[in-house]
Amino acid sequence: MRSERTTLIAWAFLAPALLYVLAIVAWPLVQTVILSFTDASLRKTTDWVGSANYEKIFNATFATVIVRTFIWTFFSVALKMIIGTCGAVLLNAAVPGRHLFRILIMPPWIVPMAIGIFMWGWMYNGQFGMISGLLQRFGIVDGPVAWLAYGNTAFWATIVTDVWIGVPLVTIYFLAAIQAIPKDLYEAAWTDGAGRWYRFRRITLPMMVPAIITMSMLSLIATFNSFDIIWILTQGGPNGATTTMIIDTYHTAIGSRKYGEGAARAVVICIFLSLFSLAYFRVTRRLQPEAAK
Structure with missing residues (x-):
């Protein structure tokens, strides 16, 4: 009882x-799945079309969008993890003014995202942007460079902006993980004559693995679904060079008013992210078998 x-x-x-x-x-997700099997649009009537919407999106064009999304996500997340790790190690060092440096790392994350992205858009401008001006001043380029006007440069420009916005959170998270490592391990290694690089490889990095996996997963999901950065800077252009799956879904569902096809694209994104999450949980269980039990 x-x-x-x-x-x-x-x-x-x-x-x-x-x-x-x-x-x-759950309810919005179920509604989206149901909508993906219809030809819903601005018309008053909606017909059931089965898997037609999914057959439409799995073509050469959408395959290119998928590959571009994975490349964009991979480089953005990888750079955030690398820079965040280096930044956390430096901020943890016993140097004068480190508390000030910890505060200065936060503005990219504190500043409203739209304002920060607009700032980068101005800097990328070829006529009066700071980046193009500095390159011309130092003689690296001969004339103005419109970074967002060309496919390759626009693609990497959006990655740089995303990294700038995401690095502070990653750095602070990794800094907390480093500070949680027992100091006795470093003292014992230092007593045995281990250098800084050896201590980093054998103590710091292995102890950070759970934090790295967690943050990389969270960053991967956020980056995969990133909309603001690309939309404000390029709206998926030029000529689709920065169109990722989430931008393509927006163009289809909102821009073209094809709600059924847009819902199908949203379901595909949800499937990809679910697979990422399952892979994440499997990796964490292997790394922490006792905790998983």
């Missing part, structure tokens, strides 16, 4: 959270 009462109380406490998940996550 006592056990049943405890179970009922537990379910009573869980009920609000379960209702919230059903209302905010």
Whole structure:
């Protein structure tokens, strides 16, 4: 009797959270899946088209968008992890004014994203942008460079902007992970004559692995779904060079008013991210078998 009462109380406490998940996550997801099998648009009537929307998106054009999205995500997340690790190690060093440096790392994350992206858009401008002006001043280029007007440069420009916005959070997270490492390990290694590089490879990096995996997963999901940066800078151009899956979904569903096809693209994105999440959980269970039990 006592056990049943405890179970009922537990379910009573869980009920609000379960209702919230059903209302905010599960129901819209089910509606999106249903919508993806229709030809919904601005027309009053909606017909069931089966898998036609999925057959349309799996063509050469969308395959290019998928590959571009993975490349964009890979380089953006990789750079954030590398720069964030280096920044955390430097901010953890016993140097004068390190507290000031920790504060100065935060503005890219504190500044409203739209304002920061507009700032980068001005800097990328070929006529009066700071980057083009500095390159001309130092004789690296002969004339103005419109970074967002060409496919290759626009693609890498959006990556740089995304890295600039995401690095502070990664750095602070990794800094917390480093500070949680027991100091005794470093003292023992230092006593044995281990150098800084050896201590980093054998102590710091292995102890940071759980934090790196967690942050890389969170960053991967956020970057894969990143919309603001690309839309404000290029809107997916020029000529689709920066069109990722989320931008393509927006163009289809909102721009072209093809809600059924847009929903199908959203479902494909959800499937990709679900696979990433499953892979993440499998990796973490292998790294922490005792915790998983």
